[in-house]
Amino acid sequence: MNSRLKYISLYRITVIVWMAVKFLLQIFWFHKTHRIWDQNTKDKWKGLLERQAWEYRRKAIELGGLLIKFGQFLSSRADLLPRSFIKELEGLVDRVESTPFQYSKQIIEQAWGGPIDEQLKSIDNTPVASASIGDVYRAVLHDGTPVAIKVQRYRVDEIFKVDFKALRMVFFIIGTFTRYGKKADLPALYKEVVTVITNELDFTLELSNGNHFKRRFKDFRSVYIPDYYKEISTKRVLVMEWIEGAKITDLAFMKRHHIHPEKVAKTLFDLCVEQFLFSGMFHSDPHPGNLMIRPDGTIVVIDFGMVGVMKQTEADSIRSMVQGFILEDYDRVIHALIEMDFLLADVDIERVKKLIKQTTDLYLDGGFGKLDANKMSDIMDELQSFIKEQPIQLPADYAFLGRATSIVVGVLMTIYPQVDLVDWGRPVLKRWMSGENSRASFYKEMISESAKPLLSLPRALVSYLEDGDKQREWQRTEQQKKLFHQFYLFYGMLAFLFMVAGAGSIMFAMVNETRFLLTIGIVLCGFGVVGMLVVGVSHIRMIKR
Incomplete structure (x- = not known):
């Protein structure tokens, strides 16, 4: 691709919007022509998503700018994209060509308001790292201190502003013509993307963040945060300690x-x-x-x-x-x-709650360990489908x-x-x-x-009846745990009653000077105290487990 084309606003917007429209049309046509979702259809669907993700990666590397950062943003959003698409985007890193040094030098001198030699003894013309927002160069200050200089890329502000317009158009199309647009809060999502990426374009915020982490983790002896040179750092140029x-x-x-x-x-x-x-x-x-x-x-x-x-x-x-x-x-x-x-x-609150409960029960009962790969994949697809619907x-x-x-x-x-x-x-x-x-x-x-199991039987029976055939088998581990709670609470209450009865007998015997009743009272009270201690310690150990 001609490198000059990516700086033309109309070209960038056209490429980004058309890619999004093409993806949506492919998805629409696939669902239109595949009514039965057997294993063959699922394989074809996965292949389509992988091809789309591969095309997105290729365009992102060609154009740079927002597509790379947005791709990294999307790779963290399992609530937005299928796993097969995300898996392809996870490998999307800042793989861009470096900016010609003459442009970086010009940006540095504009930021510093004078020739580069006034601040630097020397600087390597080839960057040690290149990303979608900036290039990093190794340089040496006049006192001989080596530093790393991060310089914002040529016309990067302009590129991102154009890309934000294209993204707004894409979100408008999704919100108007797709079911997902009715479900998701796209304005909030757009605001998140713009805020996160705009903050990255301001290197003074990165300097502030770095100093914050340096203060926060100063007591971590085996961790080091580089120093920053605030006096010669600007919004577009960041100077930090060379490591x-x-x-x-x-x-x-x-x-x-x-x-x-x-x-x-x-x-x-x-x-x-x-x-x-x-x-x-x-x-x-x-x-x-x-x-x-x-x-x-x-x-x-x-x-x-x-x-x-x-x-x-x-x-x-x-x-x-x-x-x-x-x-x-x-x-x-x-x-x-x-x-x-x-x-x-x-x-749907009740449906979300039921799904969470069923998934948690499956995990706690060791169900995940007994599943084969296909069954596990089906469960994950069901969860993904649920997230799409809700x-x-x-x-x-x-x-x-x-x-x-x-x-x-x-x-x-x-x-x-x-x-x-x-x-x-x-x-x-x-x-x-x-x-x-x-x-x-x-x-x-x-x-x-822990006292709730005493009142849990009616609720458990209702849940048992409502869940239908799928939940007819009582979860053995779950029931044992509830029964143990009831066991400890019952015997704890029984021991408490023994202790109260014994204390009452002792008081009555002392008033009436009845030796036999006094003996019985001491025995009952002793049984009650020992029982309370044994049951209490055992129950607390169970709770801690």
Whole structure:
């Protein structure tokens, strides 16, 4: 493609809008000509989506600009696109040709208001990295300090403004002519895309984010955030400390420098868990290119252009949702999802609740481990279909959180394949589940919830009758758990009655000076106290498990 064409507004808009229209027409025609969805039809459908995703990737690499960033945004949105499409987009990285140095030099001198030699002793003409928004060059200050200079690409502001217009047209077409447009909140989605990407175009925000992370993780001795040179950084030029090292997934580098992969993986795990579970900013693009390893084993985190924010209220909502799953309180789960803006106004609450319950029961009963690949695929397709039908939309920060988590898990598995995420995460999860302000809050709630099985039989029978043939078999593990709760509560109440009866007998015997009754009272009270202690300790252990 002629490189000059991509700077012509009409050409860019035409290419982007036509690609979207063509995809929609292909999908419409496929559904029109395939009424029976057998395995052959599903294979053809998957092939169509993969071809569309491949074409999108090719156009994104040719045009650059918004298509690359939007592709990365979409790769985190399982609520918007099928898995086969997302899988193809996951490999979409900033694969663009570098800007000719003469343009980068011109941008630097415009930003600094003078010749480049006034600030730099030297600068390499070939960038060490090129992305859709900026190129990174190695340079040396006059005092001999090596620095990395990130320079915004030639006419990138103009390109993104044109692409935003094209995206608005695409969203208008989707909203007017497709069923999805009636379900999704497209204006909110458009606003999210524009806000996230516009923030990346302002390098002063990246500098501020970097300094924030440096302050937040200053106590992480094995983690390093580069310094920034604020006095010579601008909206279009960012100057930061030069870091020598390798990608965090370079196992050969670790071996040469006698670095233990397990230690590196554990440090990265702790760093990311602290970001993802607790309120504050989190790095939403932690791929291996943004994570480096120094010869001394220190992890270096760079590129804070794309960050998400976990507010305290959002962290509390996630915690409440997880507690709802543990306590099997699906009303709480639904309430948390509404608070998190996952569920839009017209969602079928009861259907969502039923699907969540059935999926959770299948997991808890070990059903997933007994399924073959085809059955598992059918379940995932059913969930995907349900999400398409219902007004469910994932807010941007949660989407970025999910994407960042999946990226980090992949990096951890590459560094240390034997990683045990459950074992590493257990201490942090205990602290997180208890809440930052009250470590005992969750256990108190567990104790209060444990009394519910006494009243659960009528509700369980109703659920049993309503669910029909599909749920006729009682879930053995579930019922055992409820019976154990009832067992402990019953014998706890019985022991309490023994203790009260014994105490009453002792008081009566002391007033009437009846030795025989006093003996019986002491025995009854003793049985009651011991019984209360045994039952209480056993029940608390069960609750903690």
